[in-house]
Amino acid sequence: MEKNTATTIFETLSSGVRLDVYRLLVRQGKAGLVAGEIAAALDLPATNLSFHLKSMVHANVVTVEQEGRYMRYRANLAQMLELIAYLTEECCEGNPEQCLPLLSSPCAPESSCCPKPEETQ
Amino acid sequence: MEKNTATTIFETLSSGVRLDVYRLLVRQGKAGLVAGEIAAALDLPATNLSFHLKSMVHANVVTVEQEGRYMRYRANLAQMLELIAYLTEECCEGNPEQCLPLLSSPCAPESSCCPKPEETQ
DNA sequence: TCAATATTTCAATAATTGTTGTATAGTTAA
DNA sequence: TTAACTATACAACAATTATTGAAATATTGA
Numbered sequence: 001m002e003k004n005t006a007t008t009i010f011e012t013l014s015s016g017v018r019l020d021v022y023r024l025l026v027r028q029g030k031a032g033l034v035a036g037e038i039a040a041a042l043d044l045p046a047t048n049l050s051f052h053l054k055s056m057v058h059a060n061v062v063t064v065e066q067e068g069r070y071m072r073y074r075a076n077l078a079q080m081l082e083l084i085a086y087l088t089e090e091c092c093e094g095n096p097e098q099c100l101p102l103l104s105s106p107c108a109p110e111s112s113c114c115p116k117p118e119e120t121q
Numbered sequence: 122m123e124k125n126t127a128t129t130i131f132e133t134l135s136s137g138v139r140l141d142v143y144r145l146l147v148r149q150g151k152a153g154l155v156a157g158e159i160a161a162a163l164d165l166p167a168t169n170l171s172f173h174l175k176s177m178v179h180a181n182v183v184t185v186e187q188e189g190r191y192m193r194y195r196a197n198l199a200q201m202l203e204l205i206a207y208l209t210e211e212c213c214e215g216n217p218e219q220c221l222p223l224l225s226s227p228c229a230p231e232s233s234c235c236p237k238p239e240e241t242q
Numbered sequence: 243t244c245a246a247t248a249t250t251t252c253a254a255t256a257a258t259t260g261t262t263g264t265a266t267a268g269t270t271a272a
Numbered sequence: 273t274t275a276a277c278t279a280t281a282c283a284a285c286a287a288t289t290a291t292t293g294a295a296a297t298a299t300t301g302a
Binding site: 034051069070071 | 247248249250251
Binding site: 048 | 289290291292293294298299300
């Protein structure tokens with residue numbers, strides 16, 4: 001991942017409105033939501049939501065697909081995982097022994113998102 | 122982690138200057154760097170660096186410690202891990218089966234930061 | 243085709259953030 | 273205690289981002 005890609009992701013999620021939109025879409029999973037549903041859920045003017053969605057699509061943290069007259073938005077988890085990998089990669093370069101104890105936590109068994117390999121296959 | 126904490130972290134890392142500072146400090150590990158060393162490494166005016174460091178300390182992505190007349194800064198990896206956990210937690214809530222395939226990647230064996238448990242102990 | 247609906251674009255304005263130089267405060271060492 | 277050094281605070285200005293309403297674009301269904 002390039003530096004500009006990372007800062008663009010950070011920038012888009014630095015807004016409370018956009019973080020709300022992102023988390024809402026994450027909760028919806030693959031189903032996603034159309035713009036009007038997002039606006040209703042978060043009580044946002046359509047114009048303002050459109051502004052923020054444009055930023056999020058540009059940062060590739062959400063995807064958009066036309067569905068007739070509707071636009072369906074979905075969270076792009078893959079992009080978030082690439083950002084995490086980018087940060088993880090940086091943190092270990094040179095002296096991995098310093099951050100390994102900390103970095104084991106997102107992979108710990110108690111995390112519902114990172115099961116041990118033998119549990120997923 | 123609270124929403125405001127997350128947006129503050131995203132905001133502080135949304136600046137190219139601050140991401141440079143963060144990654145520089147991450148590379149230094151526990152040793153960290155004093156402000157003047159950071160300014161020299163990144164060729165920044167002291168005033169401007171001070172402005173950005175203040176933001177990063179406020180977001181708790183770096184820590185600061187007085188050392189005589191110097192101020193030593195260090196990356197706070199724990200805070201980054203909490204942010205990752207916060208995002209990971211959100212992404213799996215409700216329908217974890219949708220994001221599990223994606224989320225296994227940062228735990229993959231090829232990642233130098235997330236070795237399998239049997240390799241660390 | 244035409245009216246209704248969904249969403250975006252545009253323009254105007256408000257609010258926030260970034261950069262620089264100068265001044266200030268604290269620390270060190272002679 | 274004084275001169276040199278490190279870093280931050282402040283003020284001014286430049287640049288960017290956020291919000292809103294009005295207008296435009298595109299799709300649907302009668």
